[in-house]
Amino acid sequence: MPSALKIAYYGDDFTGATDTLATAARAGLRTLLFLGLPGAAQLERAGPLDCLGIAGAARAMTPAEMQAELEPVGRLFAQLGAPVMHYKTCSTFDSAPHIGSIGTAIRVLQPHTRNAFVPIVGGQPNLRRYCVFGNLFASAGPAMHRIDRHPTMRRHPVTPMHEADLRLHFAQQGLQLASLDYPDYQQSESALDQQLSALISQQPDAVLLDIAQAEDLAIVGRLIWQSACRQPLLAAGPSSVVQALAAHWQRQAPQTLLAHATIAPAQGPVLVLAGSLSPMTARQIKAASSYEQLLLDAPRLAQDMAYRAQMAKKIARQLQQGRNMLACTSSEGQIAPADAPADARALALACGELLAQVLKLAPIKRLGVAGGDTSSHAVQALDAWGLSYQAQLAPGVALCRLHSDDLALDGLEIMLKGGQMGGEMLFEELLSGIC
Template identity: 40%
Template sequence: MGDLLYTFYGDDFTGSTDVLEQLAEGGVPAILLLREPDEALLKHFGNARAIGIAGDARSQSPEWMDAHLPRAFAALAQTGAPVVHYKTCSTFDSAPHVGSIGRALDIGARELGGIVPILVGAPHLGRYLAFGTLFARAGDVVHRIDRHPTMAHHPVTPMHEADLRLHLAKQTDARIALTSIDRIQAGEAESFFLQAVDDGADAMLFDGVDEPSLVAVGQVLLAHQRERFRFAVGSSGVTRALIHAWHAQGIVPPPITLPRAAPVDRLLVMSGSCSPVTGAQIAAARASGYATLQADVDALLQGATDEEERLVEAAIRELEAGRSLVIHSAEGPLDADTPAAGAAIGAALGRVSRTLVLRSGLSRLLFAGGDTSSHGIAQLGLDALSWAAPLERGAPLVRAHASEAALDGLELVLKGGQIGKPDFFETVRLGG
């Protein structure tokens, strides 16, 4: 694997496929592994120049991270790639007790050494970091993240602090310097980075508000990888910044025209999202003729297999009638006192989806919701995913690789709760 440019660990599955999309657009062959790599698996995908591991750390405790992330980071580092990227959501939602980005930062710094660059801004996704403060687009309006209509009220990791250094200070004792956007625009990103190294900072947070700022940061990252850092934290802005640098240096050729996906006659959507964006998509799908099935969440949480069987049998009837179908646990935001249970719901919906794919011969499947995607796809028994075609920014079509013939080649979309226009489900079915 001597030609590898970059490796990453996605803290959830939707974010991991976002990286695949960036790499595909940049002309970089990549593979996303659904388990830690071994020699045989790496050899099978020997043409890749970027390798990722899709994880679910975003929904896990710091103790879980202590037990699992060192091994994952070491496996990626052993490929010989110069960079291991801990890929976070561009909304950076996390908390000291769950999905702690600070704990992941500490582990990566300890295992791989060097200062840790942090780049969260992802203007291609409507996420902007200015003077250390995070903003995110919702519809046509950009909100400070602690005033965002969804992320400020996330059921698991609500964002109550927009200054990311203050946000991380609740999760780590790392000393975090800042290269602000005015310094980047003045051409001083590298000098600020090197000064932080000399001053003994543990991490450097870079602002990012537009493509030129990502270009400038990418040049710094490429110039100092291996020597001053091997581990980076942040959104797919990290990936995009590096791609800009690879193109500028002629390390990878300009990307080719991306293929388009063909339509399918039926689409199965498994939604555990409680986002109002996904709720609007469910309503739009129903209006356009999709069948919808509401899951009994209490029964799923109690482990009632008869509820999973009910969903399967009802779904089979709709699919055999030629209809596309949405199975959902919610349709919009939950009540404030409703406990979050994304992992359990995602796993249950994953088991249902596996049965339906095997019984119905479906060729395309959509998971909606970050936890749903991470815990649902883990039930399918896949080895890896590769990019297949663009659909909508942040939610590409990907292709499954599996030893089980009925699942090998299955097309998937893993959609975060906030991603997509109201007609997104039909966009997925039609292939764009």
């Protein structure tokens, strides 16, 4: 990989990884997202890149599984020589000591860099996520909530957020954090640099950087990039890590950014697979009047191979007849919180198997998948090796092109979205396009 590579990132789920793909591409960076650890031949096919991503599923893994997943990623990224190694997290930082631990990810990846500065970027304003004095806030519709009072995230079925202070949240995962608060950014650059150096000298595991407004991004980007140019570093956080770097580079050398691309109407029927049970996905399903809807029994889908095959054939028949299909887990199939980690993964894996079966029976040109874990396992079930950015459907929701050696899959347009992302008409816009 040429020395032009600036950022190598691992997305802890596929939807988040595609958001970072879109962020980097729209900032003018040559970017490709691999769907697994790339080999030499795939790196050669990708050509020169400024930003290289790997889409993973670490947020649904135990610490031991994360160790096995991330150790080879760290070795590859170190070999590629990117100044910034980015562990891409969800913008809500939902994680726990036993599942999707960001603390575990940092402990595995940081030894593959030599920099004592491990920045954690704490907000993403374009998604209405803000970190002030170390506390995380996120929107739900028009309202803003502290993350531990957020109507969805405080009751997430796998990793509910019960602590808004990210320093305390990460302490539960074995990390001791120092922090820079957003008023500190009003200092001169030299004074801010001295403050950061003093924090790093105390040898924290990482430094949490407030993001209270979009203007903070370039300031944070400068802190990260100037340190990375001295020694490669590991940064953690949502796509705002790339946003911060891009904002700094734009200040240093303004360039034309990628304009919002239009999205043409779908050619042929569209399939949406919704494994998410979030309130926003529920509203999107309700508004999707152009689709035939099929309610899936979630526990049965997760446990019964014959039922999965039956549903796959039923969906494929409708697509073959030219009907748009929206297959979703029914509200009656919601997962009991006590069983959530195991059952949620089983359901996500089953959704991936279902999708692979459908596409073999009824190849299509445009696909949508809702749900972070569902998206991760769904794409992993396909015979594909990469994604490139095409256009943005909504903040945090990209339409991508699938790269595969299977000609029936190569070029498939695919939308991957987290449960909370997109407006109510998102599934309709996936079908009709956006001018």
